[in-house]
Structure formats: structure tokens, C-alpha cells
Amino acid sequence: MLADKGQELKVVLVSMEEWQQGDLKATCVFGQMPKFEDGDLVLFQSNAILRHLGRNHGAYGKDSREASLIDMMNDGVEDLRSKYIKLIYQEYDTGKQAYLKDLPNSLCKFETFMAKTNSGFLVGKELSFADYNLFDLLLNHLVLCPKSLDNFPKLNDLVKKMSARPKVRALLDSEAFKKIPINGNGKQ
Secondary structure, eight states: OTTTTTOOOOOOOOOHHHHHHSHHHHHSTTSOSOEEEETTEEEESHHHHHHHHHHHTTOSOSSHHHHHHHHHHHHHHHHHHHHHHHIIIIIHHHHHHHHHHHHHHHHHHHHHHHHHHOSSSSSSSSOOHHHHHHHHHHHHHHHHOTTTTTTOHHHHHHHHHHHHSHHHHHHHHSHHHHHSOSSTTSOO
16 A cells, blocks of 8 residues: 555564564564554554554545445455464465365455445445455465456456556565565465
8 A cells, every 4th residue: 555655665574583582572562563653653453554554545435434334344354364364374284275165255245345336446436445455365365376366356356456556566566575475484
């Protein structure tokens, strides 16, 4: 979202060794990353960061009704992300096939909701932080299973549309972005 909005972003990767030393972890409010700094504002928790960025960059809907729907859809994205994280970090070797078999049950909910909005976005006629979050997660799923969106034209179109945005495309094609691991354990 920051790249797409023309904002400078400095990514600092932390090695597992660095993290396990505990010095950095002790400075994190909840003992976990990511950490986001915007001037003197320091935020932890991915969704707090997303909502902050959404509010500050016009990606939180046109009114409180849309904002509420965006929150709901983002929570749905996070439910799917939790399943994905459980697979990647706990069940990759034993649960991948079952996960992929069940994945359409999760994706169809987003597909159905997007069909109702008929705008190409989750909510309203403009990109929201939930769209960016879903896009990120769908990219991960396309690495996990390149055919995962084949039966979901609205989701597939979202990925294509987002990937074609010039600043997003530039980020995705950058060497710096390509060096960022998808998951900390190398499984994808």
C-alpha cells in the first residue's frame, strides 16, 4: 500500500538469530513483529498498522458504513491468514493437501462478496487496506499452489489489477522485494 501511494518505505529484516537474542523482542510491546514507525508514532500489530495506513492514505472507505465493511473483510482475510500460518509453521508436511482441498471454501466467501460489490474491490468503488491485505495473501497462495485462483475470477482479477498498478509492479519486480522471504521458515 505504501509503495502504491508513493510513500517511502524502509524495510529492516531481522534474522532469527537476532530475534532470539531477545534484545529487540524486549522492545516490542507484545513481543512480536512487525514494528512500524511513522514519525514519533510506533505501532505493533499488523492490523493496527494496516488501519493506520488506511486512515492516513484514503484506503478506509468513503464513510463509516464502508469502514465497517472493510474491517469485516479484513478480519476475514486475517482468518484465512491464520490458517495459512498454521499450515506453514505447524502442518506443512502433513497438512498441505488437506489445506489446499479446503482452500476453495475460504476463497469463495471473498469471491461471493466481491460479486455483490461488482467494483473489482472488496468494498465500495475504491481500493481499501483490506484489498491490499487480501492481495498480499493471495500472492502467497499463488506460490503455494499456482492454480489456487483458477476457479475464482474476481479474486484472479484483483491480483491482476493490483499487480498491474505501476508502483506495485515496480515493487514486485524490485530486487529488494524479491529478497524478502515469504515465510520465515522457508516453506511456501
